[in-house]
Amino acid sequence: xxxxxxxxxxxxxxxxMLKEVGExxxxxxxxxxxxxxxxxxxxxxDVRWNGGGIQVIITPTYSGCPAMQTIEQDVRxxxxxxxxxxxxxxxxxxxxxxxxxxxxxxxxxLLQYGxxxxxxSSAKQSLRVPVRGLTCPRCRxxxxxxxxxxGSTPCKALYRCNACLEPFDYxxxx
Amino acid sequence: MSxxxxxxxxxxxxxxLINGQRLAEWCGHGPFLEEDLxxxxxxxxxxxxxxxxxxxxxxxxxxxxxxDDLAYFRNEREFRNFxxxxxxxxxxxxxxxxQFLVDAYDYHYYxxxxxxxxxxxxxxxxxxxxxxxxxxxHSSEWMVRLGDGTEESHEKITRAVTGLMPFTPELFAxxxxxxxxxxxxxxxxxxxxxxxxxxxxxxxxxEAMLERPQISFTRGGGRQGLHSEHMGYLLAEMxxxxxxxxxxxx
Numbered sequence: 001x002x003x004x005x006x007x008x009x010x011x012x013x014x015x016x017m018l019k020e021v022g023e024x025x026x027x028x029x030x031x032x033x034x035x036x037x038x039x040x041x042x043x044x045x046d047v048r049w050n051g052g053g054i055q056v057i058i059t060p061t062y063s064g065c066p067a068m069q070t071i072e073q074d075v076r077x078x079x080x081x082x083x084x085x086x087x088x089x090x091x092x093x094x095x096x097x098x099x100x101x102x103x104x105x106x107x108x109x110l111l112q113y114g115x116x117x118x119x120x121s122s123a124k125q126s127l128r129v130p131v132r133g134l135t136c137p138r139c140r141x142x143x144x145x146x147x148x149x150x151g152s153t154p155c156k157a158l159y160r161c162n163a164c165l166e167p168f169d170y171x172x173x174x
Numbered sequence: 175m176s177x178x179x180x181x182x183x184x185x186x187x188x189x190x191l192i193n194g195q196r197l198a199e200w201c202g203h204g205p206f207l208e209e210d211l212x213x214x215x216x217x218x219x220x221x222x223x224x225x226x227x228x229x230x231x232x233x234x235x236x237x238x239x240x241x242d243d244l245a246y247f248r249n250e251r252e253f254r255n256f257x258x259x260x261x262x263x264x265x266x267x268x269x270x271x272x273q274f275l276v277d278a279y280d281y282h283y284y285x286x287x288x289x290x291x292x293x294x295x296x297x298x299x300x301x302x303x304x305x306x307x308x309x310x311x312h313s314s315e316w317m318v319r320l321g322d323g324t325e326e327s328h329e330k331i332t333r334a335v336t337g338l339m340p341f342t343p344e345l346f347a348x349x350x351x352x353x354x355x356x357x358x359x360x361x362x363x364x365x366x367x368x369x370x371x372x373x374x375x376x377x378x379x380x381e382a383m384l385e386r387p388q389i390s391f392t393r394g395g396g397r398q399g400l401h402s403e404h405m406g407y408l409l410a411e412m413x414x415x416x417x418x419x420x421x422x423x424x
Binding site for chain 2: 060062063064065066069093094095096097147148149150151152154158172174
């Protein structure tokens, strides 16, 4: 076997390995909202081969979100279970996370789960202006109002439906 | 390593940490559930910001100190936060007024810091700004609700503002570290932050039917590690667990 052939084989091997790693990470879910994967949320930014092991790049949603530590552990554990022992999880701050990165599938899953997904694009609205006219995830009425801008986790606000009177969570657009 | 940069970063980290620690004291004591959540959510954002900044400060220093080493194993004189951050929580009006004055400062400060020549600071600022924006909106709304509310709420928020204003000139009193960082394009221009802050404060005060009190004295020295009598008690509570069990982990 000549050297060029060997290099090609190694890069081909790395490629298929990264593909498998990607598939494993696709199944890692958010500890607070288990219907969403970290890929759906846009937390998972990249997967790389650093020459000796796997490097996973994640980005925090909110700067103080306590779920980040659990997510890092879950990423490591999922890869360890599948035989990848040399794993480095790196946190990247820039560009800052935005709900615009949430996948369409993720938004649909969130709605099915009873949480209203972020409305519109973060560039077009300000957190300083309250979001109105959200559709109730249960009865679909648009007659809803904000109860509190801060909910059970940093990423959610609390709303109430005036038609069916049920409270619901809204995933803030940031 | 530039020791000016280390100083600059640790001051920002300490301001976020001490403000967050004070706000977290409301956990379980908020006037009602939604506000309890709002204050603790904001505290969480502040602690998260402090973690990013203190981790970075530790890297700049290059002596292997982690965010926890810096938060739990420094003594009072080594903390570089402003006095306004360490004042006791007081009543809800006092906490609200402090948060508003600080949120307005942070919002304009981190907005400017996004253009820092230091890539890490610029990234932290861009991340933080999104959170500062809704903190400011929340505390501004409360200023109006209390100021333009009942006779009692107006009286309480007026008393809070009167007590807090003397601590605000310190926020804009640039020293040699601030000037060196500004010259290098890393730090912000505190004069322009002061102008924006004054406009923000005047706008909200007028909506809240509040008068800006005359300041007859000021307090400062936080940048140099000189603190009020309240700081020792705060640190005792914040640090006692790590001091008793060094290196303790979740």
